[in-house]
């Protein structure tokens with residue numbers, strides 16, 4: 001059964017017409033599809049069918065180990081958004097970005113296509129100056145209206161600097177990670193496994209933490 | 214699977230210019246909820262130079278699941294309504310800033326608006342439409358355990374309390390709704406209500422009473438939230454007897470209503486006891502050239518359509534003020 005009804009399909013299609021360049025999606029699943037893998041595959045397939053600018057590659061998490069390693073994918077389902085030349089931008093969604101999270105997904109897709117709002121000069125130079133490996137994990141639930149904002153900020157940081165990677169993680173699908181990081185509220189932002197923040201943070205606050213690490 | 218899509222979120226966004234600091238605007242609007250956005254549409258159409266400052270677009274509407282009493286839509290989800298408001302503003306093009314809060318205001322013939330990040334902008338007239346925000350408990354442990362058991366959004370965070378014991382503070386609509394969300398997943402829900410009965414709508418209270426794992430403690434207040442690394446218990450004091458009970462709980466949801474965002478004009482404008490900006494029926498405040506609209510004011514009834522109407526009034530009064538100055 002299709003995930004998108006006609007109305008949502010049309011809305012998404014309209015939004016995607018503004019895409020600038022092509023975008024490549026790499027989707028990771030496996031032969032015996034995990035819980036949520038099947039739906040997430042339908043999701044990426046339906047999205048890809050709505051714009052000629054979206055190229056979709058489907059990988060088997062176990063058989064295509066090289067690809068998984070290349071994109072740093074360590075669990076499934078995973079959707080990696082790459083640019084038109086298949087350059088890795090460090091932007092990953094773990095889980096199906098439904099509910100409110102459709103907004104962060106479409107936002108990152110548009111940004112990966114080159115449609116980015118300019119950053120303030122001082123912010124841009126602070127991001128460029130980050131010279132260590134940074135991994136941002138944003139835990140969300142799909143019923144959380146604040147969460148897409150936190151995800152978009154993290155993904156934007158990733159797009160602006162190769163050393164930064166950012167993941168959306170659907171808390172409902174990865175209970176062991178929820179346990180590990182003791183997540184009991186979203187959005188929850190974990191930076192390099194060691195620093196943790198609660199709630200939506202402005203890009204400046206994330207940079208403050210990253211710079212002090 | 215639902216998709217709470219913000220329609221049009223990517224096409225209208227580009228039709229604005231950043232605010233200019235060495236210009237004196239005719240009207241500067243503070244706030245991007247229904248009051249502020251409506252005021253913006255009216256000011257632009259009147260042809261006065263307009264700046265719009267928004268911490269978070271949509272205000273409370275962006276946090277509302279569904280709206281059934283805004284005319285023209287039998288039902289519309291909050292995010293979608295915000296998009297429609299936004300598109301209507303941006304079709305005109307406007308000087309706009311989003312993401313930073315205003316910290317303070319200087320009155321005088323030309324008003325100055327100071328941002329938290331140090332920027333300053335000027336205008337002949339101001340419209341304050343900063344709305345309301347969730348009230349906090351203000352008890353020990355609340356800040357410390359935020360995100361480690363202390364929560365404010367039951368639709369966001371209820372799943373993390375499956376099989377656990379939780380406290381919900383507040384017996385109005387949002388408290389009752391949170392208790393229902395939580396009763397579905399939690400082991401037990403204890404509601405703490407300040408008054409002697411719940412004040413939520415009857416429909417909701419009936420729904421709540423169908424759950425066997427919910428109890429309500431009346432005429433009581435939370436005095437502290439305790440634990441080591443995360444919430445372990447909540448202290449609740451009976452307001453009549455003064456007796457304090459410890460309730461074992463891994464989570465506490467705070468749903469005790471809203472406070473006006475009037476801190477930036479405290480000491481400058483006349484406020485009522487609830488901290489709301491006092492306005493006359495043309496949205497004038499106690500200072501000439503400063504107008505206010507919507508939930509941040511003492512206007513009776515806090516609703517989207519009321520806030521929008523007040524925004525329109527404030528804009529028209531402000532435009533008159535600027536033209537006749």
Ligand SMILES: Cc1cc2nc3c(=O)[nH]c(=O)nc-3n(C[C@H](O)[C@H](O)[C@H](O)COP(=O)(O)OP(=O)(O)OC[C@H]3O[C@@H](n4cnc5c(N)ncnc54)[C@H](O)[C@@H]3O)c2cc1C
Nearest residue numbers: 244245246247248269272273315344345507508515516517
């Ligand atoms: C959960 C919930 C459900 C609701 N359901 C309904 C409903 O079904 N129907 C209905 O009619 N009403 C409903 N309401 C009420 C309605 O949302 C409000 O009455 C309305 O949003 C008030 O509009 P406003 O513009 O005055 O303020 P707000 O919506 O509160 O907007 C305030 C704006 O000011 C900004 N701001 C605040 N401080 C600053 C600052 N220092 N600097 C810059 N900007 C600032 C905020 O970011 C925001 O953009 C609901 C409210 C809630 C919380």
